[in-house]
Amino acid sequence: xxxxxxxxxxxxxxxxxxxxxxxxxxxxxxxxxxxxxxxxxxxxxxxxxxxxxxxxxxxxxxxxxxxxxxxxxxxxxxxxxxxxxxxxxxxxxxxxxxxxxxxxxxxxxxxxxxxxxxxxxxxxxxxxxxxxxxxxxxxxxxxxxxxxxxxxxxxxxxxxxxxxxxxxxxxxxxxxxxxxxxxxxxxxxxxxxxxxxxxxxxxxxxxxxxxxxxxxxxxxxxxxxxxxxxxxxxxxxxxxxxxxxxxxxxx
Amino acid sequence: xxxxxxxxxxxxxxxxxxxxxxxxxxxxxxxxxxxxxxxxxxxxxxxxxxxxxxxxxxxxxxxxxxxxxxxxxxxxxxxxxxxxxxxxxxxxxxxxxxxxxxxxxxxxxxxxxxxxxxxxxxxxxxxxxxxxxxxxxxxxxxxxxxxxxxxxxxxxxxxxxxxxxxxxxxxxxxxxxxxxxxxxxxxxxxxxxxxxxxxxxxxxxxxxxxxxxxxxxxxxxxxxxxxxxxxxxxxxxxxxxxxxxxxxxxx
DNA sequence: CAGTGGTCTAGACCACCAA
DNA sequence: TGGTGGTCTAGACCACTGC
Numbered sequence: 001x002x003x004x005x006x007x008x009x010x011x012x013x014x015x016x017x018x019x020x021x022x023x024x025x026x027x028x029x030x031x032x033x034x035x036x037x038x039x040x041x042x043x044x045x046x047x048x049x050x051x052x053x054x055x056x057x058x059x060x061x062x063x064x065x066x067x068x069x070x071x072x073x074x075x076x077x078x079x080x081x082x083x084x085x086x087x088x089x090x091x092x093x094x095x096x097x098x099x100x101x102x103x104x105x106x107x108x109x110x111x112x113x114x115x116x117x118x119x120x121x122x123x124x125x126x127x128x129x130x131x132x133x134x135x136x137x138x139x140x141x142x143x144x145x146x147x148x149x150x151x152x153x154x155x156x157x158x159x160x161x162x163x164x165x166x167x168x169x170x171x172x173x174x175x176x177x178x179x180x181x182x183x184x185x186x187x188x189x190x191x192x193x194x195x196x197x198x199x200x201x202x203x204x205x206x207x208x209x210x211x212x213x214x215x216x217x218x219x220x221x222x223x224x225x226x227x228x229x230x231x232x233x234x235x236x237x238x239x240x241x242x243x244x245x246x247x248x249x250x251x
Numbered sequence: 252x253x254x255x256x257x258x259x260x261x262x263x264x265x266x267x268x269x270x271x272x273x274x275x276x277x278x279x280x281x282x283x284x285x286x287x288x289x290x291x292x293x294x295x296x297x298x299x300x301x302x303x304x305x306x307x308x309x310x311x312x313x314x315x316x317x318x319x320x321x322x323x324x325x326x327x328x329x330x331x332x333x334x335x336x337x338x339x340x341x342x343x344x345x346x347x348x349x350x351x352x353x354x355x356x357x358x359x360x361x362x363x364x365x366x367x368x369x370x371x372x373x374x375x376x377x378x379x380x381x382x383x384x385x386x387x388x389x390x391x392x393x394x395x396x397x398x399x400x401x402x403x404x405x406x407x408x409x410x411x412x413x414x415x416x417x418x419x420x421x422x423x424x425x426x427x428x429x430x431x432x433x434x435x436x437x438x439x440x441x442x443x444x445x446x447x448x449x450x451x452x453x454x455x456x457x458x459x460x461x462x463x464x465x466x467x468x469x470x471x472x473x474x475x476x477x478x479x480x481x482x483x484x485x486x487x488x489x490x491x492x493x494x495x496x497x498x499x500x501x502x
Numbered sequence: 503c504a505g506t507g508g509t510c511t512a513g514a515c516c517a518c519c520a521a
Numbered sequence: 522t523g524g525t526g527g528t529c530t531a532g533a534c535c536a537c538t539g540c
Contacts, residue, residue: 049529068536070505071507085336093443097377194351196330198312202268212308215448249441318519319517320524321525
């Protein structure tokens with residue numbers, strides 16, 4: 001194939017853009033099956049490998065989903081909304097209109113709940129001011145919507161805070177850090193939220209069942225009590241393609 | 252190469268993990284040049300194509316940077332911090348300790364500043380309650396740190412709000428939406444922040460100079476005046492690998 | 503069993519950098 | 522000018538789905 005002169009954009013990128021355009025134009029609708037790799041290659045005048053490469057980009061950003069042995073399908077994905085600041089004031093600030101549409105998570109199921117005593121990751125240990133080797137109470141759980149895993153939550157509490165609260169009972173379901181802190185007699189009055197986008201490690205990728213090349217949102221919430229002490233950390237790992245973060249606050 | 256039986260993880264993923272481990276173990280330090288593709292392929296017992304595929308993953312998440320004709324280098328990347336809620340209270344909430352380290356952006360330069368009257372993207376038009384075809388005043392700018400572009404900012408204001416303010420003067424530098432709203436006599440008292448991770452379109456990718464496969468953080472801030480009316484929208488597009496979002500608030 | 507996605511390899515060509 | 526990253530192609534093999 002003779003390349004158009006002066007076009008410095010690689011073929012697989014142009015092909016990916018054309019495919020995205022075809023999808024947003026409605027030529028392929030959510031749930032539709034795309035033509036096979038060879039058919040796409042023929043249609044766009046590239047080799048099968050290049051068509052495959054373009055498809056990979058669409059899989060990474062969630063516009064498309066490949067099902068082995070079956071085909072590549074346009075995703076019907078309305079993201080979930082993750083609220084930072086409490087949005088009790090939403091009614092006051094009126095219109096429910098949002099920049100992006102989202103799904104209100106009709107039923108959130110829980111899975112893989114466990115509680116352990118371990119040394120936390122270095123960043124958490126330093127936040128909690130722990131001595132090297134000191135352990136915390138760690139609670140892990142996985143949340144699912146319609147059978148699909150959507151987020152992994154880990155709660156880290158110093159032993160003296162967790163002692164005697166319901167989080168120590170293994171039958172108590174997923175940890176609610178705010179409730180546990182109230183139980184401990186040291187309710188949280190302040191939070192700092194930090195969010196990062198990163199590649200999942202193999203454990204995250206496995207538990208979230210996300211395709212290679214997909215990224216995760218890694219959120220840490222650091223809780224302070226009335227004495228300005230850090231008393232707990234909550235980490236939430238989410239598929240970056242299926243979440244919208246929202247914060248609302250007065251100036 | 253005989254594959255280990257029962258290993259269902261693809262080679263390029265294992266190779267990528269081994270490379271990441273080698274980097275975080277300090278075998279390759281920030282700024283170091285990695286061995287060439289062929290050398291890596293030989294070292295890990297895979298073909299050059301597979302080694303290249305592994306390297307692509309590392310480029311996407313920012314751990315590594317390829318320089319054409321020269322080599323692949325370990326990135327020395329400290330992310331920038333993007334504050335949502337004003338962090339005036341930080342001193343009160345004490346320790347500067349954070350989950351992730353960050354760079355305090357010593358000098359932020361501006362670039363590609365322009366002001367136009369156009370119809371905004373559909374989502375913004377609907378937020379502002381515009382009739383179809385109605386135009387807004389749009390201000391665009393690009394920010395750089397040490398010569399590298401880091402974020403693209405667009406401000407959208409209804410004509411009646413922007414009228415007579417400094418944003419209409421083309422020489423006024425990048426728009427400061429809060430200041431303009433004060434000028435207009437309708438200071439913002441409330442903000443809603445929405446953040447999404449998505450693939451950049453070709454324009455974004457070009458202006459931010461980010462490698463293929465890298466994602467962007469797309470943030471919208473919706474400003475409300477004292478009458479609970481939406482009076483402006485600010486969109487910020489950032490390289491997802493080089494930013495940390497932070498919000499801090501009382502419960 | 504046939505078709506499809508996913509992985510892996512081998513090799514060619516170009517653009518770019520550094521010596 | 523030689524080495525390097527980046528792109529593109531062709532073809533082989535496997536796992537899985539659906540008939």
